[in-house]
Amino acid sequence: MWYSVLQKSHLHTSVHLLKKAAHNLKGNGTAAHVHNYRCRSAFKLLEIDDKYKLLKPGFNVIDCGAAPGAWSQIAVHRVNSTGASEYNPTCGTVVGIDLLHIAPLDGAHFLSNHDITDPVTLAKLLELLPGAQPHVIMSDMAPNASGFKEMNHEKVITMSLIDLAEKVLQTGGSLICKYWDGALAHQLQQKLSAVFRDVRTVNPKASRKLFFLARSYRKNKIVWLYIFMHVVSFVHLQ
Numbered sequence: 001m002w003y004s005v006l007q008k009s010h011l012h013t014s015v016h017l018l019k020k021a022a023h024n025l026k027g028n029g030t031a032a033h034v035h036n037y038r039c040r041s042a043f044k045l046l047e048i049d050d051k052y053k054l055l056k057p058g059f060n061v062i063d064c065g066a067a068p069g070a071w072s073q074i075a076v077h078r079v080n081s082t083g084a085s086e087y088n089p090t091c092g093t094v095v096g097i098d099l100l101h102i103a104p105l106d107g108a109h110f111l112s113n114h115d116i117t118d119p120v121t122l123a124k125l126l127e128l129l130p131g132a133q134p135h136v137i138m139s140d141m142a143p144n145a146s147g148f149k150e151m152n153h154e155k156v157i158t159m160s161l162i163d164l165a166e167k168v169l170q171t172g173g174s175l176i177c178k179y180w181d182g183a184l185a186h187q188l189q190q191k192l193s194a195v196f197r198d199v200r201t202v203n204p205k206a207s208r209k210l211f212f213l214a215r216s217y218r219k220n221k222i223v224w225l226y227i228f229m230h231v232v233s234f235v236h237l238q
């Protein structure tokens with residue numbers, strides 16, 4: 001008897017959870033439509049940015065894995081890259097990159113059909129940001145295959161993001177990137193902690209995915225360490 005009661009209550013809970021998930025999906029989908037966002041992933045970034053205030057008027061932003069463009073829509077609005085804000089005259093820049101085509105968006109430059117891991121993409125990115133080092137790099141990129149390939153892709157993506165940050169991000173800048181729980185996540189966190197002062201995991205309610213939020217980029221840490229070691233060895237030789 002107890003078994004059947006437990007079975008019923010378990011079934012009830014599962015049905016309830018499924019209904020709730022369906023309701024949330026429908027709710028977010030409708031809300032995305034109402035707000036004219038290109039997809040409901042917009043709500044993840046809104047939630048993160050409302051809390052951590054990463055995107056400010058005048059900031060330059062790189063959106064990695066930008067298609068269909070919902071994160072870029074939010075960035076355009078928050079950094080005022082169209083200059084439409086009545087309250088703040090400073091205009092930022094938004095550059096989005098994706099393997100797929102991204103439909104044009106007022107206030108954003110898109111590198112459609114570009115791979116973030118390809119050096120050609122970096123060269124084009126630098127052309128679009130002449131002299132303006134980005135304040136924020138954001139990545140909602142997802143691996144596109146399964147099995148070993150997925151694992152490799154995940155690794156390549158995350159390493160490319162760190163490489164990109166080291167090449168272009170300005171001192172004090174931030175990186176927000178989706179990650180997958182596992183051994184690689186720990187490695188990534190360690191690498192991020194070596195070059196960012198504050199690294200934390202964020203888990204927006206609007207998403208089942210986890211993100212690393214890395215803030216206060218220390219650009220010249222390695223260069224300063226190198227200079228420091230030379231000074232120490234010079235003093236020892238005297």
Ligand SMILES: C[S@@+](CC[C@H](N)C(=O)[O-])C[C@H]1O[C@@H](n2cnc3c(N)ncnc32)[C@H](O)[C@@H]1O
Pocket residue numbers: 038039041042064065066067068069070071072097098099100114115116117140141142143144157
């Ligand atoms: C979840 S979607 C991003 C949704 C986007 N944040 C938005 O709000 O519209 C993930 C994207 O990452 C892109 N992507 C995956 N690997 C990539 C790579 N190596 N270079 C560029 N884009 C990549 C995929 O093509 C896909 O469009």
